[in-house]
Amino acid sequence: MISYLLFIGTLTAIYALLSLGLVASWGQAGMVNLGLVGFFGLGAYCSTLLTLLGLPIGLAWVAGGLLSAVMGIAFCLLTRTLRGDYLAIVTLGFGEGLRLVELNERWLTGGSDGISGIPAPFKAAAGELFPWLYFAIAWGIVLLAAWGLNRVLGSPFGRALRAVRDDENVAAVAGKSVLLLKCQAFGMGAALFGLAGALYAHFTSYISPDNFVVQLTIYIFLAVTLGGYSRLVGAILGAVAVMSILESSRFAAEFVPGLNAVQIASLREFAIAVALIIIMQVRPQGIFGLKNEKARAPAQPDTAPASVVSSHVK
Structure with missing residues (x-):
């Protein structure tokens, strides 16, 4: 039972990392990415192949993230004229x-045979404690990513992203490079x-x-929508x-007699679909709501009260 819970907990951390990535591109910059599973697979294959060639696992992880980032920026440049539903459809195809x-x-x-025997960090040394170790590593990366995104999105750069999300034309008039901001967010x-x-x-x-597959994209969109699509903790x-x-x-x-394995698998997809419909109907802003992210006006230097100024002028 403990092994099962650790396995599910580690997969949850991976889903959480995907959700944070979707918040960065969709929740903060307004760019709908239905092709996130493509970048997910790209990072997996890149890290796997580099590790099998002898690169240390930690560096392979970094390489997988960097390759996906480069592909994301290139894709953003190619689709720079697309907006809304058109961008969503193209990302799905990508x-x-x-x-x-x-x-x-x-x-x-x-x-279709995939790649097996992918090495894991410290697996031989950790022995039976490896599930605990990988669980801690995965959640540590999630917390580090959330902390980093919170710092970045709370900065003027984050406010510029949200300005692009709300109205690209206004952001451009204000002197912001809309394309650069979109590429950075994507x-x-x-x-x-x-x-x-x-x-x-x-x-x-x-991996294979x-x-x-596209079902994973639906799961992540549900997770982000459930928590409020601009909220990191919600994701x-x-x-x-x-x-x-x-x-x-x-x-x-165990509770519904007469179901076979195929029907149970279909029931999982049905449960996700029902959950998404209920959330969009009952609370479209998510359980945690949408954060008030209006840019604050810069603080003004202290000035003398109007009455004092007036008396001084007199």
């Missing part, structure tokens, strides 16, 4: 395109997606294109809630 590449380039990715989100993929690959020791707690829904539905067979 994510599926990456999965098809992973499926068909067998010489590199193993195709790159940050893609980097976290890639890092999450690297963590996933070295945790499960096996079947691990990077993390939303990931916990989504994983709880997914895993609790596994035990439905």
Whole structure:
């Protein structure tokens, strides 16, 4: 039972990291990315292949995040004229395109057979304590990413991102480089997606294109929506809630007689769909609501009261 809970807890941390990446690109910059699973897989394969070539795992994780960030920035430049639903559709196609590449380039990715035997950090040294160790590493990275994003998004850069999200034209008139800000936000989100993929690959020791399907995108959007799409803490707690829904539905067979394995799997997807519909109808701003993120006016220097000034003039 403990092993199962540690496994689910580590997967929840990976989902939380994906959710933080979506907050950076969608919640703060307003860029809908339905292809996040593509960057997730890109980071996983990059880290895996580099590790198998002899690169240390820590550096492979960084490389997976950086490659995803570079691809995200390049993609943002190519789609710079797209907005809203058009951008969402193109990102969805981009994510599926990456999965098809992973499926068909067998010489590199193993195709549908995938890649197995992926090494994990300190697994031999940790022994039976490895699940605890990886759980701590995953959640440590999540907390570090949340702290870093909180610092970045609370700065003038974060306020500029939200200005672009709310009205690009006003931000441009105010002298902000809209394209640069979008590329930075998309790159940050893609980097976290890639890092999450690297963590996933070295945790499960096996990856294949079947691990990077569009259902994962739906799970992450539900998690972010559940917590309030601009809230970092909400994204993390939303990931916990989504994983709880997914895993609790596994035990439905004990309470609903007559269900086979296929029906139970369908029930999980049905539970996610119902949860998303209920949230959008009852509380579209999320459980934690949307944070008031209006930029504050700069503090003015102390001045003498009007009456004193007036008397002095007289």
